[in-house]
Amino acid sequence: MTLPSDIKPVSYLKANAAEILRDLAEQRRPLVITQNGEARAVMQDVASYEETQETLALLKLLALGNREIEQGREKPVSDVVARLKAKRVPD
Incomplete structure (x- = not known):
């Protein structure tokens, strides 16, 4: 983040909204909006969001998986594959 160009006061946002969105x-790159000299919000484009x-x-799924492993709730791959094959609907 380039601090001088990526931090703008709320007054700049009000006056240049269309340019900022473009x-x-x-x-x-995200844009930090300040109010009274303090960071108050971060704006970013929709694709980045x-x-x-x-x-x-994905990180939450990984964390959940790690938690299940720590709790001893993992299953052998062969069991999972067999269970999925059993649920498959024939063509």
């Missing part, structure tokens, strides 16, 4: 989409959400979802 820049967010083109540059795909969606990628972040997908990444978080």
Whole structure:
């Protein structure tokens, strides 16, 4: 993050909303919005937001998997494959 160009006051956001939205989409870098000199919000383009959400979802799945392993709830792959084959609907 380039601090001087990626941090703007809320007054700049109000005056340049269309330009900011265009820049967010083109540059795909987050923008920190300040109010009274303090960071208050972070804006980002929709594609970057969606990628972040997908990444978080995968990390949550990994964490859940690790927790199940720690609790001894893992199953051999052969058991899982057999269970999936049993549920398969014939062609």
